[in-house]
Amino acid sequence: MMxxxxxxxxxxxxxxxxxxxxxIWAQGGNVLLYGGNQDIDNIDPATxxxxxxxxxxxxxxxxxxxxxxxxxxxxxVDTWEVSDDALVWTFNLKPQARFHDGSPVNAEAVVxxxxxALELAGPPTYxxxxxxxxxxxxxxxxxxxxxxxLQPFAPFIxxxxxxxxxxxxxxxxxxxxxxxxSYLRTNAAGSGPFRQGRxxxxxxxxxxxxxxxxxxxxxxxxPDSVLWLIQRDSATQLNSLLARQTHIADTPSGQDVDRxxxxxxxxxxxxxxxxxxxxxxxxxxxxxxDINLRKAIAHAMNYDVLPDIQDIPIQxxxxxxxxxxxxxxxxxxxPTYDLDRAREYLAQTPWPxxxxxxxxxxxxxxxxxxxxxxxxxxGLAELNxxxxxxxxxxPDMVASCASPETGPDIINIYTQPAYLDMDAxxxxxxxxxxxxxxxxxxxxxxxxxxRLLDTARVTGDPDIRTELYNQAQRLIxxxxxxxxxxxxxxxxxxxxxxxxxxxxPLESLSVLxxxxxxxxxxA
Amino acid sequence: xxxxYYLLRRLLLLIPLLIGLTLLTFTVSRILPGDPVxxxxxPQSTPEIRERLRVQFGLDQPLPVQYISYxxxxxxxxxxxxxxxxxxxxxxxxxxxxxxxxxxxxxxxxASGLGIPAGIISAIYRDKxxxxxxxxxxxxxxxxxxxxxxxxxQSILGVxxxxxxxxxxxxxxxxxxxxxxxxxxxxxxxxxxxSAFGIALRHLFTPALVLSFGALASVTRIxxxxxxxxxxxxxxxxxxxxxxxxxxxxxxxxxxxAFIAIITVxxxxxxxxMAGAVLVETIFDYPGLxxxxxxxxxxxxxxxxMGITVLYGIVFSLVNIATDIAYGIIxxxxxxx
Numbered sequence: 001m002m003x004x005x006x007x008x009x010x011x012x013x014x015x016x017x018x019x020x021x022x023x024i025w026a027q028g029g030n031v032l033l034y035g036g037n038q039d040i041d042n043i044d045p046a047t048x049x050x051x052x053x054x055x056x057x058x059x060x061x062x063x064x065x066x067x068x069x070x071x072x073x074x075x076x077v078d079t080w081e082v083s084d085d086a087l088v089w090t091f092n093l094k095p096q097a098r099f100h101d102g103s104p105v106n107a108e109a110v111v112x113x114x115x116x117a118l119e120l121a122g123p124p125t126y127x128x129x130x131x132x133x134x135x136x137x138x139x140x141x142x143x144x145x146x147x148x149x150l151q152p153f154a155p156f157i158x159x160x161x162x163x164x165x166x167x168x169x170x171x172x173x174x175x176x177x178x179x180x181x182s183y184l185r186t187n188a189a190g191s192g193p194f195r196q197g198r199x200x201x202x203x204x205x206x207x208x209x210x211x212x213x214x215x216x217x218x219x220x221x222x223p224d225s226v227l228w229l230i231q232r233d234s235a236t237q238l239n240s241l242l243a244r245q246t247h248i249a250d251t252p253s254g255q256d257v258d259r260x261x262x263x264x265x266x267x268x269x270x271x272x273x274x275x276x277x278x279x280x281x282x283x284x285x286x287x288x289x290d291i292n293l294r295k296a297i298a299h300a301m302n303y304d305v306l307p308d309i310q311d312i313p314i315q316x317x318x319x320x321x322x323x324x325x326x327x328x329x330x331x332x333x334x335p336t337y338d339l340d341r342a343r344e345y346l347a348q349t350p351w352p353x354x355x356x357x358x359x360x361x362x363x364x365x366x367x368x369x370x371x372x373x374x375x376x377x378x379g380l381a382e383l384n385x386x387x388x389x390x391x392x393x394x395p396d397m398v399a400s401c402a403s404p405e406t407g408p409d410i411i412n413i414y415t416q417p418a419y420l421d422m423d424a425x426x427x428x429x430x431x432x433x434x435x436x437x438x439x440x441x442x443x444x445x446x447x448x449x450x451r452l453l454d455t456a457r458v459t460g461d462p463d464i465r466t467e468l469y470n471q472a473q474r475l476i477x478x479x480x481x482x483x484x485x486x487x488x489x490x491x492x493x494x495x496x497x498x499x500x501x502x503x504x505p506l507e508s509l510s511v512l513x514x515x516x517x518x519x520x521x522x523a
Numbered sequence: 524x525x526x527x528y529y530l531l532r533r534l535l536l537l538i539p540l541l542i543g544l545t546l547l548t549f550t551v552s553r554i555l556p557g558d559p560v561x562x563x564x565x566p567q568s569t570p571e572i573r574e575r576l577r578v579q580f581g582l583d584q585p586l587p588v589q590y591i592s593y594x595x596x597x598x599x600x601x602x603x604x605x606x607x608x609x610x611x612x613x614x615x616x617x618x619x620x621x622x623x624x625x626x627x628x629x630x631x632x633x634a635s636g637l638g639i640p641a642g643i644i645s646a647i648y649r650d651k652x653x654x655x656x657x658x659x660x661x662x663x664x665x666x667x668x669x670x671x672x673x674x675x676x677q678s679i680l681g682v683x684x685x686x687x688x689x690x691x692x693x694x695x696x697x698x699x700x701x702x703x704x705x706x707x708x709x710x711x712x713x714x715x716x717x718s719a720f721g722i723a724l725r726h727l728f729t730p731a732l733v734l735s736f737g738a739l740a741s742v743t744r745i746x747x748x749x750x751x752x753x754x755x756x757x758x759x760x761x762x763x764x765x766x767x768x769x770x771x772x773x774x775x776x777x778x779x780x781a782f783i784a785i786i787t788v789x790x791x792x793x794x795x796x797m798a799g800a801v802l803v804e805t806i807f808d809y810p811g812l813x814x815x816x817x818x819x820x821x822x823x824x825x826x827x828x829m830g831i832t833v834l835y836g837i838v839f840s841l842v843n844i845a846t847d848i849a850y851g852i853i854x855x856x857x858x859x860x
Contacts, residue, residue: 031696041608048609121575129569185609201610201618202810204695227695232814233806235674239689243682395557395823402558436570437561 030518032223032498034511035231035240037251040205044184045113045164047122051509052228059207059226059513061164061190062105062215064091065157067506068515070326072161072420075215076105076191078143086152086460093143098214099167099191107139112168114147120179127159127418152458154465158419166190193217193514197225204229207513219500219517226513241266241493244522249493250509254312260493265522268493269501272315273508274322274425275416275490279360279372279483280442282411284404287356292348294480297358297410298335299342300379301372301483309371312491317484319477320426324505327422327469332477334484339382346383354384358409361400364391369412372485376410401441411441414488420506422469427453430476444481497521526848533844541836542594548832549590552825559823563606580606593829602833603826605819612830615815620834621705622692623804623811627797628706629731634738635789641739642746642785643773649751657743665740669799673733673806680729687729690808694722730807734800738792745788749781756780782853790846794839 040056042048048057058066066075074080080091097105115134117125131153138146149156166180167189174183188196193213197206205228209217229246231237237249238256242263252260257268281288281297288294303316315322319332335341346352360376362369370389377387390408392400397413400406417424428434431453432445449472456468490508494501499517504510560582564573577583581592596603602612645657664672681689692707693699700710700719707723753759754777762772801813812831819827851857 033695039608041605042610044609121572123564126564126569126572129572181609182611198698200699200810201615202815203691203808229691229695229808230810231690231808233808236677236690236806236808239677239682243685243689245689393557393823394821395559395562398561399556399558402561 029224030221030521032226032248032513032516032518033240033246034226034228034513035237035246035249036228037230037232037237039202039230040228042185043188044120044122044181045162045166046117046120046124046184047181048185049123049162051507054507054510055513056205056207056228057164057190058192058510059194060188060192060196061166062097062192063162063164064110064160066512067161067420067504068512069502070324070420070505072158076110076165077160080157082156082460084460086154086156086458087149089147089149089156090140091145091147093145094214095143096214097191099170099189100195100210101167101170103167103169104142105165105191106142107145109165109168110145110163111137111139112171113165114163116166116171116179117163120181124162127162131156131159152460154457154460155419155421155423158421158424161419164190194226202230213514215514218515221499221517221519223513223516223518237493241495244495247495247498247518247521248511250511252491252493254491256493257491265496266493267496268491269503270313270489270491271503271505271508272322272324272487273416273490273503273505274325275414275488275508276317276322277314277369277372277412277414277485277488278317279376279485280411280413281480281482282404282407282409282441282443283445283479283481284443285407285409287351287358288409290349291479292345293351295335296342296345296349296383297376297380297385298480298483299338299345300376300383300385301335301485302337302375302379303485304337306372306375306486310368310486312368313489314486315489316486320430320473320482320484321422322487325417325422325425326420327466329470329473329477332474334477335480337379339379342379342383346385351385354380357386357388359388359390360410360412361390361392361397361408362412363394363397372412376483398438401438402436404435404443407441407443410483411438413438413441415439417506422465423453423457426469426472426476427457430472430481442481444476444479446475446479449475449479495521526851530844530848533840533847537837537840540840541833544836545594545597545829545833546590548829549586549593552823552828553586553589555823557823559606559825562822563824576606580604593826597833602830605824605827607819607822607824612826615827616812616830616834617705619810619812619815622809623797623800623813624838625706625708625727626731626734626800626803626809626811627793629708629727630734630738630796630800631789631793633731633735634742634792635785637735638739638742639746639785642743643750643778645743645747646750646754647773654747657747661740661743664736667736668802669733669737670802670806672736673730673803676729676733677806688726690806692723692726692809694726697722699723730803730809734796734803737799738789738796741788741792742785745784746781749784750777753777753780779853783850786846786849786853790842793842797835797838 036052038052040052042053043056043060045057045061062076064075064077065072076093076097078092078094082089093107099105114137118128118134132147132149136147136149140146170189171180174180176182186199193210194207195210197208199205207226209222209224231240234253237252240246241249241260252268260266260268281294283289307314319334321328323330360373362373373389380387400408415429428439430444430449432450434440435443452468452472456465459465497518497520499519500515502515560573560577564576581589604611641657645654648654677689680687699707700714700716703710703713708720711719711723759772759777800811801817804811804814816831
């Protein structure tokens with residue numbers, strides 16, 4: 001009995017002993033502990049793309065351009081020229097850029113990376129689909145690369161923020177039979193401010209600062225390393241921050257904001273990005289092809305109460321484009337919650353007294369998408385229109401957007417532009433040539449809008465492009481293909497010792513670790 | 524039938540079982556509506572890109588061809604590739620499975636370590652105060668949802684008291700013990716690294732404790748019932764009548780008889796815990812199979828789903844075989860056949 005007692009005591013001591021005195025970042029160096037909501041599945045720049053992957057790519061690789069704040073700045077590029085017709089783009093690279101193995105990031109590497117991306121046709125590649133092919137990029141000399149596009153494409157620079165340059169020698173050495181995909185999925189071959197450290201799949205990822213990084217560091221107090229800790233649950237993110245076991249949590253719950261801000265050492269930064277919620281109405285559908293019905297629906301949505309009941313701060317949309325997006329038209333005549341006007345529009349439809357049933361599709365168990373549906377259900381009930389709430393798994397929703405025949409009457413979709421240009425926001429949602437992806441699930445078609453968007457794509461002059469996009473936005477607003485709901489805030493919780501964080505509305509969750517500084521972080 | 528022949532027969536029976544399992548899962552996953560290719564290709568993907576991806580993953584082939592190709596790969600060690608992350612399923616399973624196995628084993632250890640004594644006490648003191656206390660405690664823990672208990676334990680033991688880590692399998696600033704089995708505690712012991720063992724155990728303790736609560740009540744109740752049944756047997760009354768000490772009767776005869784039922788419930792609970800570890804894994808950032816299974820299912824990522832199903836099928840079958848063997852060891856009257 002005595003022996004058992006001692007054994008239990010020893011076990012308890014073993015369990016608890018190392019805990020008391022340990023403060024996690026007291027072990028030397030500026031180790032930034034980052035609680036990231038998502039896994040970093042794949043760090044191959046040709047096939048991986050989402051916010052966590054992008055945060056990793058921005059750390060491990062360099063792209064030709066980089067989004068800082070609200071602008072795309074040259075990164076590997078020193079100077080550039082573009083032909084008047086936006087067809088031929090010539091970039092001079094910074095000669096000092098070096099891969100981690102010391103070899104130069106030259107024009108050949110750019111051509112190699114671009115062609116590899118096109119060949120593998122991963123998610124980042126759609127940016128250049130129909131715009132360029134594997135003969136488009138040519139190295140003119142060591143530091144000059146020229147892209148001759150298949151068609152003029154004015155927003156080309158915006159797309160180059162996602163062209164991360166790989167080290168051809170490393171890829172070729174690990175080429176295998178899949179063009180190096182197996183290798184690059186978990187191994188970096190870049191020139192970025194960090195190199196890979198521990199890479200524990202599904203658990204944590206370490207980025208170690210390259211001390212003599214060719215691009216230099218924003219601050220002498222930059223992180224010596226960053227540990228991306230996967231923390232999927234917001235309660236865990238909160239507890240880790242409060243216990244000082246992380247410095248940053250990238251998706252704290254809206255309900256935890258007050259508790260975090262109440263801690264004198266922590267803050268929540270709230271910003272509005274370009275992550276937009278939209279109720280896409282099937283413009284080719286049996287009922288919602290009628291513009292007056294679409295306008296009636298848009299007027300039956302109670303926008304006023306939405307900010308109070310969503311669990312995260314939101315800004316009601318002023319039309320198809322968030323106001324902080326460059327080129328947004330601010331004074332559009334957009335619907336407000338007005339049941340009288342809704343009835344007026346309904347009176348002009350073949351169903352003046354309602355009596356119809358519409359389907360509303362949203363992601364199963366996703367309350368944030370269910371709430372707008374319930375508000376609409378209430379509003380439409382006043383018009384004698386029944387709303388059939390249909391929860392669906394996301395892959396099923398994606399499949400339903402394949403064609404107008406399968407598209408639901410109304411579907412709740414979040415969208416985010418992929419590059420910093422109005423083309424990225426409007427083209428894939430409102431050009432009729434884009435039907436088939438969930439971004440274009442409204443199956444909107446207006447030949448004049450198509451013409452304006454096509455023309456803007458091939459127009460080099462920024463002023464003319466702005467005017468074309470202004471016209472397009474006005475036409476789209478007048479056609480009401482969707483109910484524009486809100487842009488969602490991005491919350492990020494930081495320990496106050498972290499400085500240098502700048503919000504990037506385009507990639508609102510992908511933090512630029514290289515720009516951060518750790519000043520007097522608790523030891 | 525001797526044990527060796529029995530084992531061989533059960534292992535061979537695994538093959539048709541797994542083929543049936545894969546056929547069923549394959550058919551269900553392929554006939555479900557949904558467009559995983561569209562999802563993997565991204566929101567702005569063009570039809571050409573989606574088609575190319577479909578060809579790349581062989582999804583343009585007829586279903587029987589896809590199935591045969593999958594089965595052939597399975598036997599050659601190629602368990603397919605995730606459409607979404609492009610990682611190989613076998614690699615992912617190798618990472619995630621040991622974590623969940625370790626968590627489940629410790630949860631079972633805790634559930635049996637607490638549940639069996641509690642059940643015995645409950646049976647011995649039938650309808651008296653200790654019995655009532657044990658039943659109330661068992662009811663308390665089984666009634667609360669695991670995710671809620673997980674958050675409470677995390678908040679109290681991790682944040683307020685600082686006794687245990689908030690999450691993860693190991694101290695994030697340290698490298699875990701080099702892999703032998705993938706079970707950190709076992710690997711640390713095999714390498715005689717007691718510091719690493721302590722760290723791994725501390726990380727395992729809270730999630731395993733929370734996970735064990737679901738099984739704790741069942742183990743307690745079944746133990747109580749089995750012990751009570753055994754205590755009512757004629758041979759026990761006889762043993763008591765001839766003066767064999769009660770402690771000896773309990774440990775040598777009653778418990779031995781009750782263990783058949785206890786092992787059955789532990790084997791069942793093992794399956795339930797393994798499948799139900801997802802919530803605990805999410806809250807404690809525990810990189811396990813449950814989370815991988817849920818994420819793959821939500822994306823309709825075919826091959827990870829298939830891989831997880833096959834792996835679960837193998838594990839459950841092996842646990843069943845082990846349970847059958849244990850029956851024979853506990854009660855030699857049981858014959859294999």
